[in-house]
Amino acid sequence: MYAFLVWDESWNSFNNCYLLLDNNNINLIDSGKEEHSHFLFSALKKKGISNSDITHFIATHGHKDHIGGIQFSGEIEGYIHNQDLELIPENLRNKLKMSLPDKSSTVSNLECVLLGHHTKGSVLLYQRGSKVLFCGDHICFFGEQLSGNVVDIGGLEREKYKQFVSDWSQNEEMRKQHNFSLFIEGLKKINQYDVEYLCTGHGVVLKGKINEFISDLLEFEQ
Numbered sequence: 001m002y003a004f005l006v007w008d009e010s011w012n013s014f015n016n017c018y019l020l021l022d023n024n025n026i027n028l029i030d031s032g033k034e035e036h037s038h039f040l041f042s043a044l045k046k047k048g049i050s051n052s053d054i055t056h057f058i059a060t061h062g063h064k065d066h067i068g069g070i071q072f073s074g075e076i077e078g079y080i081h082n083q084d085l086e087l088i089p090e091n092l093r094n095k096l097k098m099s100l101p102d103k104s105s106t107v108s109n110l111e112c113v114l115l116g117h118h119t120k121g122s123v124l125l126y127q128r129g130s131k132v133l134f135c136g137d138h139i140c141f142f143g144e145q146l147s148g149n150v151v152d153i154g155g156l157e158r159e160k161y162k163q164f165v166s167d168w169s170q171n172e173e174m175r176k177q178h179n180f181s182l183f184i185e186g187l188k189k190i191n192q193y194d195v196e197y198l199c200t201g202h203g204v205v206l207k208g209k210i211n212e213f214i215s216d217l218l219e220f221e222q
């Protein structure tokens, strides 16, 4: 499994893409933006993988910074949850014909659960053997450089994120506007898994004590 963090100057963040090698499957999870796909594909090339080698693509959700890059892939089997079909631009429709389940296993035995908070079709994907959980933008570290390594305990990011959720939980208007209770429901779904690595949509890949981190966030439920 590889994580590729593509720096995006336009919003001062990383767009994360993940590659999962499983027997004959070469699965790409999220692709970054169309205009950055040459960065992803040149990084893949260094691992001996060309864009036409990718067999499956899975979108954690339908925003363009997660699906745009597949415009230049070869023939792929592309998966997205039905609830996000409306977000897909015309030119990518023929690449995303397969639908992800609400709660069941999908490509390469990844377990898929609908979260539906960040977008209606946002999902989590979990690989049991490695205890890796992909949460898309349900949780992400947006708008900053890394404070440490790509895969890191991410102490600073965790603290900032806890503060963000704490502020959110105390602001009645924000709670309503951004459906705080649905966010909390999603955290509970994430926390049903034993997680060692949390792969978010943007920024550091968190390693270690993930369930502890999620439980800390759940304390803001009130």
Ligand SMILES: [Zn+2]
Pocket (backbone or CB within 6 Å): 061, 063, 118, 137
């Ligand atoms: Zn998004």
